[in-house]
Amino acid sequence: MSRAMPQPSRNHAEAMLAILVALLWISPLVFALWAAFHNASDAASFDLGAPWTLANFRTAWAGAPWLTYLLNSFLLVSLVLAGQLVLTTLAGFAFAQVAFRGKDTVFLLVLLQLFILPEVLIVENYRVAARLGLLDTLLGIGAPYMASAFGIFLMRQTFRSVPKELDEAARVEGCSLLGVLWRVYVPAARPTYLAYALVSISTHWNNFLWPLIVTNTEGTRPLTVGLSIFAAPENGVDIAVISAATVMTAAPLVVLFLVFQRQFVQAFLRAGIK
Amino acid sequence: MRIAIPAAAMLAATAALAGPAAAETELTMYYPIAVGGPLTRVVDAMVADFEAANPEISVNAIYAGNYDDTRIKALAALESGEPAQLSVMFSIDAYDLIEQDLIVPFDAVIEGEAEAEWLAGFYPALMANGQVEGQVWGVPFQRSTIVAYYNKDMFRAAGLDPEAPPTTWDELVEMGEKLTTDEHYGIMIPSTGYPYWMFQALAIQNGRELMSDDGLTTRFDDPAVIEALDFWRALSTVYGVMPEGTVEWGTLRQAFLEGETAMMWHSTGNLTAVRNSAGFDFGVAMLPGNVRLGSPTGGGNFYIFKEATEAERRAALAFIMFMTAPEQAARWSIATGYMGVSPAAYETEALTAYTAEFPPALVARDQLEHAVAEFSTFETARVREGLNNAIQAALTGSKTPAEALAEAQAAAERLLAAYR
Amino acid sequence: MADAFTLQRRRRAIHGWLLLAPSLVMLTAFAFYPSAATLWASLFSRGTRRRPAEFIGLENYGRLFDDPTFWLVATNNLLYAGVTIPLSIALALVMALWADARIPARSFVRTAYFTPTVLPMIAAANLWLFFYTPGFGVLDRIGGLFGAASVNWLGQPETALWAVSAVTVWKEAGFFMIFYLAALQTIPPDLREAAAIEGAGRWTYTRRVVLPLLMPTTLFILVNAMINSVKLIDHLFILTRGGPSDASKLILYYVWENAFAFFDRPAAAAMTVLVLAGLGTLAALQFLVIDRRTHYR
Numbered sequence: 001m002s003r004a005m006p007q008p009s010r011n012h013a014e015a016m017l018a019i020l021v022a023l024l025w026i027s028p029l030v031f032a033l034w035a036a037f038h039n040a041s042d043a044a045s046f047d048l049g050a051p052w053t054l055a056n057f058r059t060a061w062a063g064a065p066w067l068t069y070l071l072n073s074f075l076l077v078s079l080v081l082a083g084q085l086v087l088t089t090l091a092g093f094a095f096a097q098v099a100f101r102g103k104d105t106v107f108l109l110v111l112l113q114l115f116i117l118p119e120v121l122i123v124e125n126y127r128v129a130a131r132l133g134l135l136d137t138l139l140g141i142g143a144p145y146m147a148s149a150f151g152i153f154l155m156r157q158t159f160r161s162v163p164k165e166l167d168e169a170a171r172v173e174g175c176s177l178l179g180v181l182w183r184v185y186v187p188a189a190r191p192t193y194l195a196y197a198l199v200s201i202s203t204h205w206n207n208f209l210w211p212l213i214v215t216n217t218e219g220t221r222p223l224t225v226g227l228s229i230f231a232a233p234e235n236g237v238d239i240a241v242i243s244a245a246t247v248m249t250a251a252p253l254v255v256l257f258l259v260f261q262r263q264f265v266q267a268f269l270r271a272g273i274k
Numbered sequence: 275m276r277i278a279i280p281a282a283a284m285l286a287a288t289a290a291l292a293g294p295a296a297a298e299t300e301l302t303m304y305y306p307i308a309v310g311g312p313l314t315r316v317v318d319a320m321v322a323d324f325e326a327a328n329p330e331i332s333v334n335a336i337y338a339g340n341y342d343d344t345r346i347k348a349l350a351a352l353e354s355g356e357p358a359q360l361s362v363m364f365s366i367d368a369y370d371l372i373e374q375d376l377i378v379p380f381d382a383v384i385e386g387e388a389e390a391e392w393l394a395g396f397y398p399a400l401m402a403n404g405q406v407e408g409q410v411w412g413v414p415f416q417r418s419t420i421v422a423y424y425n426k427d428m429f430r431a432a433g434l435d436p437e438a439p440p441t442t443w444d445e446l447v448e449m450g451e452k453l454t455t456d457e458h459y460g461i462m463i464p465s466t467g468y469p470y471w472m473f474q475a476l477a478i479q480n481g482r483e484l485m486s487d488d489g490l491t492t493r494f495d496d497p498a499v500i501e502a503l504d505f506w507r508a509l510s511t512v513y514g515v516m517p518e519g520t521v522e523w524g525t526l527r528q529a530f531l532e533g534e535t536a537m538m539w540h541s542t543g544n545l546t547a548v549r550n551s552a553g554f555d556f557g558v559a560m561l562p563g564n565v566r567l568g569s570p571t572g573g574g575n576f577y578i579f580k581e582a583t584e585a586e587r588r589a590a591l592a593f594i595m596f597m598t599a600p601e602q603a604a605r606w607s608i609a610t611g612y613m614g615v616s617p618a619a620y621e622t623e624a625l626t627a628y629t630a631e632f633p634p635a636l637v638a639r640d641q642l643e644h645a646v647a648e649f650s651t652f653e654t655a656r657v658r659e660g661l662n663n664a665i666q667a668a669l670t671g672s673k674t675p676a677e678a679l680a681e682a683q684a685a686a687e688r689l690l691a692a693y694r
Numbered sequence: 695m696a697d698a699f700t701l702q703r704r705r706r707a708i709h710g711w712l713l714l715a716p717s718l719v720m721l722t723a724f725a726f727y728p729s730a731a732t733l734w735a736s737l738f739s740r741g742t743r744r745r746p747a748e749f750i751g752l753e754n755y756g757r758l759f760d761d762p763t764f765w766l767v768a769t770n771n772l773l774y775a776g777v778t779i780p781l782s783i784a785l786a787l788v789m790a791l792w793a794d795a796r797i798p799a800r801s802f803v804r805t806a807y808f809t810p811t812v813l814p815m816i817a818a819a820n821l822w823l824f825f826y827t828p829g830f831g832v833l834d835r836i837g838g839l840f841g842a843a844s845v846n847w848l849g850q851p852e853t854a855l856w857a858v859s860a861v862t863v864w865k866e867a868g869f870f871m872i873f874y875l876a877a878l879q880t881i882p883p884d885l886r887e888a889a890a891i892e893g894a895g896r897w898t899y900t901r902r903v904v905l906p907l908l909m910p911t912t913l914f915i916l917v918n919a920m921i922n923s924v925k926l927i928d929h930l931f932i933l934t935r936g937g938p939s940d941a942s943k944l945i946l947y948y949v950w951e952n953a954f955a956f957f958d959r960p961a962a963a964a965m966t967v968l969v970l971a972g973l974g975t976l977a978a979l980q981f982l983v984i985d986r987r988t989h990y991r
Contacts, residue, residue: 018792019799022806025868028821029809031832035824041531041553087717094713100706106714113725114917114977119925119946120966123353123953124728124735130354132723147720149977150917177709195873199918202869206814208928209950212343213350216336224814224928229339231820239528239824246817253812258805342931346954370957375743466849466937517828519846520938525827655955666938670850 029250035243043240056244060230063241065218066248069226076138076211076222077204083146084200085193091147092155093181097167107156110149118144118210129214136216144210145203151196158192159185205253223249298330299589304351304361305335306344306416306574316609324596331589341574352376352581359582360590362574365403366650366658368411369489373652377577379409383587392595395616402647404575406489412575413594414615415606418542419569419638419645420475422562426555428453428536439537439559443479443505446562450515453536460515461537462530463506467523469665470658472539474570474649476502481565484661489651490694494661494683495676498565503668503675505564511671519670541572542638545611549632558634560641567644573612604628613638651686652693660685729970736963747960754964764965766940767948770855774944775923778862783915785867787908790874791900804875807868815865819929822861823848826933848934851941858942861929866922870915877911878904917980924973945969 035043036057042050060066095107118125125144126135134140162185170180186193208224215221221229227249231242307313314337321333338344341364351358363371371377384390396414404412426436432452440446450460463472470484477484482498485491493499509516530538531551539561548556561569576594578587596602603619606612608628614620620629620639629635651657664678673681736754741747758764793804810818825832826847834844847857881904889899927947930936936943936951945965953962 014792014795015797018789018795018797018803021789021792022799022803025864026806026809027832028818028825028864029813031825032821040528040551087720090713091717094710098706098710098713100703100710103710106718108978109726110717110721111977112974113721114921114973114980116725116729116970116973117921117925118724120949120969121725121728121732122950123350123959123962124731125724126350127354127731128723128728130356135354135356143720144724147717147724149721149725150921152717154914195876195914198872202811205812206928208814208816213347216347224816227814228816229337229343231817239820242817242820246813246821249817250809250813254805254809257808257812258801342955346950349954349957373742374957375741466935517844517846519828520849522823522827522849524932525823529827653956655951655957659951659956662937663939667851670938672851672939 029247029254032243032246032250035240036247038240040238040240043243056240057248059241060244060248063245064226064230066223066226066245068218069221069223070249070252072138072220073205073222073224076141077201079138080142080145080204081197081200083142084148084151085197087147088151088155088196089181089186089189091152092159093185095152095156096159097185098177110152113149114153116149122210122213125210126213135214136220138220140214141207141211141220141222142204148200151200154192154196155189158189162188299332299585300357301331301333301359301586301589301593302351302357303333303335303593304344304348304358304363305337306339306341306362307337313610316606320597320602320605323602324593327596328589328592331592333593348579349376352579358579359586360576360578360594362416362576365412365414365417365571365573365575366648366654367577368404368406368575369650369652369654371577372406372411376580377411378580378582378587379411380413380578380591381409383578383591389591389595392598395618396598397613397616397642399571399642399645399647400613400615403571403650412577413598415574415576415594415598415603416543416610417571417573417575417613417615418611419571419613419641420472420539420561421542421545421569421637421641422537422539422559423530423544423548424537424557424559425530425533425535426557428458428533428554432536436555436557439557440562441560441567442562443564447509447513447515450509450537451513454515458533459517459535461509461539462516462521462526462535463509463539464523464526465520465666465669468572469520469669470649470661471570471572473503473506473661473665475539475561475568476506478568478570478646479561479563479566480505483646484649485651487647489654490690492651492657492661492683492686492690494664494679494686500676500679503665503679506665507668507671507675510669520666543573543610543612545635545638546609547611549611549634558637560637560644563644567641569641569645570648571642571645572648607635611635613642651690653689656689657686660689732963732966732970736960736967738960740958740960754960755968758961758964758968763940763943763948767936767943767945770941770943771924771945773855774859774862775920777856777859778866779916779919779923781859782863782866782870783912783919785863786870786915787874787912789867789871790878791904793871793875794878807871809868810865811869811872813865815861815926815928816932818865819861819932822929823933826857848942849938851939854934854938854942858929858933861933862922862926865926866919870919873911873915874908877908881907920976920980924969 037052037054038047038050039053039055091110095103095110129135129140129143132140132143134143166184166188167180170184175183206224207222208228211222211225212228215225218226227245230245305317307317317335317337321335325332336347338347344361345363345367348358348361348363350356368377380393384393393410393413400414400417401410404410404414422439424439429436429439429449432449434449434452440449446461453460465472474484477499480498480502482493482496482502484493484499486493510518526538526540527544527548529535530540531548531553533554545558560567576597578590578594582590598615600614600616600618600622601624603614603616604622604625607614607619607625614625619625649658649661660682664673664682667673667678668675737749737751738747739745739750739753789807793800793807797803828834828844828846828849833847837843837845845853847853885903886899889903894902924946927944930942930944930947934942936947946969949962949965949969952958952965
């Protein structure tokens with residue numbers, strides 16, 4: 001493993017602190033993991049000597065179609081990301097490297113949308129989705145996020161910093177406009193893509209409010225909505241079963257990160273993100 | 275674009291291909307329970323039974339989690355012309371739903387003697403919230419009252435008679451003090467989630483109802499009402515039998531099961547859950563009284579949306595009549611702890627047998643005699659929010675009960691003036 | 695020649711618009727049009743059975759300005775942003791420096807910091823609810839070991855907002871750390887050696903060399919943190935529902951309440967318009983700063 005910047009930690013106190021914070025940060029998950037294997041009463045009373053049980057997992061597993069939810073979340077995240085990458089690349093490129101009248105005005109309009117999120121415009125967005133027949137579809141959950149102003153802005157900034165000479169060289173070789181975009185700009189923007197993809201994946205993996213509104217059936221509900229409806233605390237929370245459900249749904253990703261974290265960080269490194 | 279095809283539509287298509295006797299009327303119902311929980315299966319089974327008996331009607335139940343989520347989804351659907359013919363929503367949403375012109379009165383849907391009789395067959399206390407301006411807008415289904423759950427083991431340990439829970443405020447304090455130890459409190463009354471509900475119980479017990487029957491006047495600053503809030507606060511500050519600050523609604527059941535408190539006030543809707551997981555001998559009692567006994571009702575009613583066509587309204591009515599029929603009501607009550615909604619339900623074999631074996635299930639019904647409508651006015655959510663804030667401000671000590679309630683009253687006056 | 699030039703310009707314009715078209719269509723459907731519709735809706739009174747909706751101009755806004763709750767939630771949101779943004783960014787940086795340093799159990803430390811990212815807020819909130827519960831909550835139990843008194847974190851106006859903010863910081867810091875961690879890996883090691891030769895201490899090196907190099911990453915994170923400070927309210931639904939006494943209520947939650955609990959869409963629309971105006975200004979300002987100050991890479 002190549003580490004560009006080894007910083008020998010000079011004092012042990014700091015390392016201890018780092019580990020302490022790490023313990024603090026992981027404690028909810030550890031608690032959930034522990035609670036998931038105990039009955040609700042022992043979990044709540046924090047009885048460390050309590051007997052272990054798998055009953056919560058059985059209850060949680062039978063309680064909802066978790067595999068469907070996981071698959072929905074996975075499809076949703078992929079769909080949104082794919083849409084975002086294509087749309088923001090095209091628009092960012094237009095704003096960065098194509099000169100035409102009205103560009104600045106449009107860009108300003110796009111920028112104003114930087115903070116406009118479907119959550120804020122929920123009522124009207126719901127109507128639009130209904131009119132387009134997108135209610136209760138994955139596309140309906142994802143569509144409002146696809147033309148992301150943040151992404152367009154990011155791509156524009158990245159593309160603007162690509163040296164003009166590369167662009168011109170490609171054009172001299174007879175590349176079309178899209179060809180230039182694909183051969184020169186897209187490869188140069190890899191680190192931005194990675195960073196943006198991470199934000200997008202994390203956002204949509206965690207997104208809750210908008211999917212809650214637009215989905216009605218198990219066939220489209222992502223994990224967050226499924227978890228929330230599973231755990232709806234109308235009359236009381238059963239912490240052990242909720243923990244089991246949480247652990248079950250979070251485990252795949254945590255394990256993936258644990259296994260691939262080196263590759264993960266190095267992907268950034270290779271891409272040279274700044 | 276395959277992703278864009280709603281799974282429901284695909285299912286419907288397959289169903290249509292499979293069965294030549296396709297349903298003529300399709301109903302979409304929004305229902306406030308957690309998907310996949312044991313309750314979903316109960317409702318699913320009831321819906322299936324209904325569809326089997328009425329092949330010309332199909333019911334698509336959308337389980338939306340809690341009451342708030344359900345209202346959000348139903349409203350959003352109505353706003354954008356999506357199908358929604360009926361829903362179970364808070365019984366106290368009636369005024370707002372009427373004011374927004376979203377629902378139709380049942381009186382306009384029923385036909386003939388038998389249906390009128392059905393409508394008259396519910397417990398009057400449960401009908402109160404749905405009756406506005408002389409018409410019935412909501413039919414009770416998932417209904418509850420507040421009852422006192424108590425830990426008999428703790429009663430014994432404190433030298434109290436486990437079969438004689440407190441029946442008056444004085445006894446509540448007296449026993450509460452004996453039941454409060456270093457390990458646990460004497461009583462917990464939840465003050466998040468639905469603080470107004472608990473407070474309403476206290477106010478009724480002190481001889482005052484918080485609102486007038488027409489939903490136009492509130493009485494938050496009435497001396498007896500202020501006294502009720504003083505008492506609630508005193509439970510922690512003066513008598514020390516309840517923790518200070520607010521008591522969380524969602525975790526209270528667990529706290530009771532953990533032995534954090536000897537008594538708790540909570541919805542009857544929790545009865546089955548408490549029964550299933552209590553590791554000690556517990557009892558259920560009516561709430562104690564001061565001037566009188568009393569509890570508000572709570573929970574959800576069936577509503578029929580105005581948007582439904584004539585045929586859909588009739589179909590919805592048929593469905594609601596099926597769901598609230600004695601046999602189904604009994605089945606629902608046994609599965610959940612919610613009340614059987616009509617006297618007839620308690621006469622069914624199933625519920626008679628169940629209550630004989632598990633008498634606490636009768637407490638809620640017996641308390642109905644003393645029950646009043648749950649707090650509800652025009653602008654109900656805003657007025658209620660003001661009251662909730664006042665209660666929490668008083669319980670957390672940031673305002674005195676008199677101050678807080680006077681402010682809530684002034685705010686309610688402003689909001690309701692427009693409706694008088 | 696002039697014709698060829700015009701032709702080329704026209705072709706470029708067509709290309710430009712074609713490239714923009716997909717984004718513009720989506721933005722129009724899900725941002726411009728809904729914004730305009732919201733603005734329009736905010737100018738009407740709430741339609742009721744007795745009084746149908748009618749055009750009332752800016753009255754909804756006037757009512758909003760008279761609503762003390764609106765000012766309270768606005769203040770709450772500013773406090774929330776003021777605390778969670780700097781705190782989560784600073785923590786993210788410190789975490790990244792640690793996760794990049796040669797410390798024992800580094801792989802565990804990294805994974806631990808990262809876990810909140812994969813726990814959906816809605817699920818995490820249920821766990822935190824049990825952490826915060828007085829009496830048998832985990833925090834109280836741990837506090838009890840040290841003899842601390844039981845604290846009703848979510849049930850007191852003085853602590854509720856901070857308890858909610860703590861969950862947000864917990865959720866975000868680990869996520870932002872990843873970006874810092876990646877950026878740190880790209881700083882050439884010779885810079886540190888050079889700094890060491892010149893006798894610069896670790897702190898000086900971090901402050902003078904590392905921080906400036908991390909500036910673009912910080913801006914990237916800042917924009918995300920600001921967006922989240924408005925939209926990340928999932929945990930409120932479970933932890934406090936904005937209480938007690940509105941002490942932890944944030945703007946977007948209040949918008950939701952107005953639209954879906956109070957049945958008051960015009961009020962919700964007016965508030966949305968104000969939020970949009972505020973955020974739009976913020977975005978424009980930020981753009982000016984970023985565009986001028988940094989070459990984003």
